[in-house]
Amino acid sequence: MDLASPSPLAQDGTLTVLGLESSCDETAAAVLRRSATGEIEVLSDLILGQTEAHAPFGGVVPEIAARAHAEAMSGLAGQALQEAGLSLAEIDGIAATSGPGLIGGVMAALMTAKGMALGSGKPLIAVNHLEGHALSPRLSENLDFPYLLLLVSGGHTQLICVEDFGIYRRLGSTLDDAAGEAFDKTAKVMGLGFPGGPALERCAANGNAKRFDLPNPLRGRPGCDFSFAGLKTAARQIWDGFENPGDQDRADLAASVQTAIARTLATRSRRAMREFAASLPQTTAPLPFVVAGGVAANQTVRKMLETAAREEGFRLIAPPMRWCTDNAAMIALAGLEHLLRGETDGLDAPARARWPLDAVSARLDPVIGSGRKGPKA
CATH class of the missing domain: 3.30.420.40 (ATPase, nucleotide binding domain)
Incomplete structure (x- = not known):
């Protein structure tokens, strides 16, 4: 993650971020706003499941999940903006899950975010999915x-x-x-x-x-x-x-x-x-x-x-049940925090099947082991 110029705080001190999530079998988009005093407001929060598509197989099929994400992600992002009552021009940054997860699914959110960032000139924030979960209770509680x-x-x-x-x-x-x-x-x-x-x-x-x-x-x-x-x-x-x-x-x-x-x-x-x-x-x-x-x-x-x-x-x-499972509100929250610190990513940010939250422990003391793509856990 690049240390960029200070975050694009609005004149009234607020920050608004669009978050996208597609690491497994939930396609999700959300818009969050952080006030000048730090309060978080969820302006929209949408999730599309894939239960019917995977039910005949008794589990998530990565190829089916990736295709469903690719078909739904762009439209869902637009719907999240519409429900928030905002245009892309009014967003301060675009956050997307960059890993870990099923690589085909991860690419759907990340590539959509890259396209929106490139077209709008808005900063991109590549978010660790696990960091989203780690911060998720702060969506509903001052923790x-x-x-x-x-x-x-x-x-x-x-x-x-x-x-x-x-x-x-x-x-x-x-x-x-x-x-x-x-x-x-x-x-x-x-x-x-x-x-x-x-x-x-x-x-x-x-x-x-x-x-x-x-x-x-x-x-x-x-x-x-x-x-x-x-x-x-x-x-x-x-x-x-x-x-x-x-x-x-x-x-x-x-x-x-x-x-x-x-x-x-x-x-x-x-x-x-x-x-x-x-x-x-x-x-x-x-x-x-x-x-x-x-x-x-x-x-x-x-x-x-x-x-x-x-x-x-x-x-x-x-967190409330809605935010226990995979969702985009937690990705947008992590994106807000990075953006507040001026931490953004280039359009070359990679999609990662593996991305340990504690990279030092994963490298020095891997629990499961290490492969070609880095530490597994």
Whole structure:
């Protein structure tokens, strides 16, 4: 990201940014305004899902997602401006997800933003999708730095100390699958439909979570890292062991998997809370523990995290459900913050399949490993 000239603050001290998001299977556009005193106003916030397109396959098909993004992105951006009552000329900057994500999808938002920036002369801000999630609670709450973040979604499970804007320190990450992937893949094996996470939660509502003894990942291992691959495999083995599973078998297994995932998230988060609290010994008020990402919408997960936070002297903060999952409002918010500091990007800004939020930790201590395109996590 280039350190450009000071941000184009309007005469009254406001900044207005168009944000675009297309990293997975949500095409999204939003317009945010920041007042001279720092208040954030969401002027428009649009999201197009792709559930019907991917449902026959039981998961997101990257090629289908990329095509749908490319067809919808430009029109949705125009609609977001229209609903905000603004023209492109009245926008101060254009922010777009530049990674990480499905590369074909990422390119849709980024290329649309580049075209709009080139045609209008407005600055481009290439945003890390994970930074959007990290800042998302600030869309609805006046949240001061620092705070502890659990980012838990279909593609990411990380514990991050958000020390300040642009300063992120990884405390833990998944060694294999993300929690959301464990939800989705288990739902697919059980034939629960797509999207898998919500379908599994609905099925689990009538289940006995104590029926099946599932593994406790990384039990006895120190630190704040996660692992869900073994739990996912154990669930599949149980399912394959049924000769003719009935509705109660399905509900009991769904409830057991959901509880095991939630327990793991809460246990490792407790360790991160203690580490975070130890770094702020003078603070007496309940410390902020933020959970963001699609899995944060799961009520069992949320209840266990609430209990863990309360018992560790923290206060659980979660964005409204609309901003837990992928959205453009969080991308526009990150763009606003960068623009305020005069940080913009050239038209050569790359689309990235991988883009760690804590680049130093990812380079020096990669959790999963490193490939041709850089650190995987």
